Amino acid sequence: MxxxxxxxxxxxxxxxxxxxxxxxxxxxxxxxxxxxxxxxxxxxxxxxxxxxxxxxxxxxxxxxxxxxxxxxxxxxxxxxxxxxxxxxxxxxxxxxxxxxxxxxxxxxxxxxxxxxxxxxxxxxxxxxxxxxxxxxxxxxxxxxxxxxxxxxxxxxxxxxxxxxxxxxxxxxxxxxxxxxxxxxxxxxxxxxxxxxxxxxxxxxxxxxxxxxxxxxxxxxxxxxxxxxxxxGGKDPAYVRFDADLKHAVETTIDGAFFNSGQSCCGIERIYVHESLYDAFVEQAVALVKQYKLGRSDDPATTLGPLVRAEAADFVRGQIHEAVEQGATAHLVPADFPMDHPGTPYLAPQVLTHVHHGMRVMTEESFGPVVGIQKVRDDAEALALMNDSEFGLTAAIFSQDVDAAMTLADRVEAGTVFLNRCDYLDPALAWTGVKNxxxxxxxxxxxxxxxxxxxxxxxxxxx
Structure with a gap:
């Protein structure tokens, strides 16, 4: 049987x-x-x-x-x-x-x-x-x-x-x-x-x-x-020039790395206005460095293994390919001793100098990696957010509700968040567009x- x-x-x-x-x-x-x-x-x-x-x-x-x-x-x-x-x-x-x-x-x-x-x-x-x-x-x-x-x-x-x-x-x-x-x-x-x-x-x-x-x-x-x-999705976040920087960093990083990134509505790509970009990257990398990769049954662990070794190696491949194409990797896997190729244990990674010619910015990763891309303005951010075969959720970080509403109305996604992400409110319809x-x-x-x-x-x- x-x-x-x-x-x-x-x-x-x-x-x-x-x-x-x-x-x-x-x-x-x-x-x-x-x-x-x-x-x-x-x-x-x-x-x-x-x-x-x-x-x-x-x-x-x-x-x-x-x-x-x-x-x-x-x-x-x-x-x-x-x-x-x-x-x-x-x-x-x-x-x-x-x-x-x-x-x-x-x-x-x-x-x-x-x-x-x-x-x-x-x-x-x-x-x-x-x-x-x-x-x-x-x-x-x-x-x-x-x-x-x-x-x-x-x-x-x-x-x-x-x-x-x-x-x-x-x-x-x-x-x-x-x-x-x-x-x-x-x-x-x-x-x-x-x-x-x-x-x-x-x-x-x-x-x-x-x-x-x-x-x-x-x-x-x-x-x-x-x-x-x-x-599934390749859900984006956009951090506008008027965003609360500390809140945006903490929220998007949690949205990207919770459950080891294995979430259909997790944040997989972040677009940051050029005026906040450097500070955002610095704070985001510092925050990710605090994660503890380890066995899931250890109460001290904050980042568990991926579901299987093949899934972890898939993400490793995306990261390696992006770096070969010019991306900068900000974390050193050796700082996370449990990380070993061929196992489900994968160190988190933050990538910059990314673009949509890289798989890591267009193909669902479903793992603990996020790409951060600098943008000039709302128009560029909107074009990049919508440049995807997926459309499950999207997140905007801003203190201007009216401007965010104007943007959200043009974002191609089933749910658009303001100043939060990766959450299902049961009072709202859970749906997606495109793939x-x-x-x-x-x-x-x-x-x-x-x-x-x-x-x-x-x-x-x-």
Missing amino acids: SKLQCISPIDGSVYVERHLASNPEVLAALAKAEVAREPWKHTPVAERVALVRKAIAAFAAREGQLAEELCWMMGRPIRYAAGEIRGFVERASYMADIAESALADIRVEDKPGFIRFIRREPLGVALVIAPWNYPYLTAVNAVVPALLAGNPVLLKHSAQTPLCAERMVEAFTEAGLPEGVFQYLHLSHVATEHLIHSPSIAHVAFTGSVPGGQMVEQAIAGRFISAGLEL SGRGCTLSRVGFEHLTRPKSFHFKTQL
Whole structure:
């Protein structure tokens, strides 16, 4: 029987081993979901909300265990790992708070002799395909709203973080969710693609690479079902001449290096007005030098390993190529003793004298490196921010709200921040443009992508 192995980036050991679901097991899960579909659809929203709240409480009660597992599975430093559990609770709780009003019937203007309204109906069985880098925060964006909207959910998690799927389903089962409404499956890539082809699947929520998103679109082609795709980014920050320099440095550097840079919405390129450039670089380099690269289970570690050695070597290649093209590397890997080629442990790096002819400024790095480029004015910064195949988030640092709003209106991104970055507010739509994907999760708007409108047009007077 085929198996998956989660190899911990901490020490290369096998942390979790699970068997991959067989075809009969997949069909059984689909059958359970289909049986649960109609009863769950007709369960009042208030009851769904109550069950979700119980599940959130059960999940939060395991914070310590979940944080430790997260640390070992994907390398998040233990000092930060519990933050993801709290983020899960925040997002799930907000969506539960707004579910009843957001899913309520839409009433139109009165018309004598008629009853007219629009009802939001669930789509059917939703397949959520979640990644390893933020395994709970990416999954919660789709799983909880889908359940609240009345859709049964099948969760397929990354082979790097299989326990995350199990722990989520355990919490909802403990809360009393009916059988078949929320299940997980450990699957190979081939089996996942076959599952997407199933006529029982009515919606696919995928977070991952652009090629992975293309696979999803090809698999659902001609079936007229919906898909939500979050496919990554190369997110920029622009530090205007009037920015609070200290705040801009601290915020952008944290946005670039948190989670070892393994964030779809992390800052991967920074454009700084020429009047602040030298001071910004000096302070940024000094701050990055303070990071401690080490084992994720060490409470002193602030920069953990990347998820696997191949990922670290990919980033090393980007850095090496940029330096050969004229970039200046400001940190010495030898100052971070854990850094070794061929391992997941990679020293952080700040690059200057960069340009868009370098891969490190255009290709997603997903690692602890950031390029800092000098710009003359807003126009140059805007052109560079938009010069990307991606458009997930962008950040502006300025004390002029009006000027920032004018810029933000022209930035090609799903979310534009002012004086912050790398954060999902569950009250706002989480979406992207260009190769960052399509669809939307979170906020009231997110429910629109998990339901279909059904109009009721009753003539009551004959």
